[in-house]
Amino acid sequence: MGNLFLIFISAVVVNNFVLKYFLGICPFLGVSSEVKSSLNMGMAVTFVMTLTAPVVWLLSTFVLIKFKLPFLEYVTDIIVIAALVQLLEMFIKKTSRGLYRTLGIYLPLITTNCAILFSALFLVLRQYNIIQSTLFGLGSGLGFTLAIVIMAGIKEELEFADVPEALKGAPIGLLIAGLMALAFYGFVGLPSA
């Protein structure tokens, strides 16, 4: 039990996907300038990550390892993610209009979000079981959401600040991310899985 909790906590804060592994930097710098839309983006990523984790685990354990095909890992992972995102989009569109409106526009972008592929590769690398994998996916997604929402909050304040011309846009975003990464470095003292 304690192990599961550790995996979850370390995925959310200690090994934060954005600030420690530099994953999902593009949406992190590009999309987040409004807290609400970045929260929706984060939710969409968390949703897809939590779903891909068990699917990738099942496929890797029962197909790739069983039939000795580990060299097909990257190709299968990316196809699984692309197919799952597509299915999810169709499913949400049919079942819930409200959810489609909040998550819909972010879903197609998620296929090329490196955070999802990384979490799929990572759980195979760490040899997590299916429950650990799902929790890891959920935790990483929440960590991404946390980082992107904090960033959006800071960017909202930044609208009123006097940023030097050359630093506007991406450079100031990167500098803020650097300071956030330093702050999150403080979590390293926590025990991690």
Next chain:
Amino acid sequence: MKEYILFKDALKGLWKENPVFRQLLGMCPTLAVTNAAVYGLSMGLATAFVLLCSSIIISTFRRVFPHEVRIASFVVIIATFVTIVDLFLKGNFPAISKALGPYIPLIVVNCLILGRQEMFASKNPVHRSVADALGMGVGFTLALIALASIRELLGSGSIFGIQILALVGKGGGFRPWIIMLLPAGAFLTLGTMIGISNFFTGKMANRSACH
């Protein structure tokens, strides 16, 4: 005339449309593996190889792909070449392969590669796509080496493992800036570098085109 166009295709990747400083493409590997110059170089070359090979294949067969599934087809082709690079590094340079870890498979979703296929290789003949891929690949590699050299120099006083600033306690007076080797150092260095390049060119970096 023909040579002139090829030359222009190749040259624009070096500075005018540099993937890292101008287009902000492929940020994940740029930030993640640049704590030593040699890792920056290997990641740059690996990405350039995948970009070149997939550009050749995709521009050769650019009329074959149905429009609706072109992105999926591109990704599968890219993933194949990434697997080749990964196996090559594992076999020949196990130390580098271990250090770069899962960032090698992440080349699959590097938006630099997919972006060039979508914007250039799928619309232009093979020789122009090769020129474009070479320019972008070299531009990406140079940017990674620049970033990694700064971080390695300030973080451990060396470039490509050759000690340049003598450390305290080894007959010199340089105290390494540990922050440069931490994730925070990557963000701060790249932010400063893009800021400086904006300052001198007077042009704002475009927002990331991929997401």
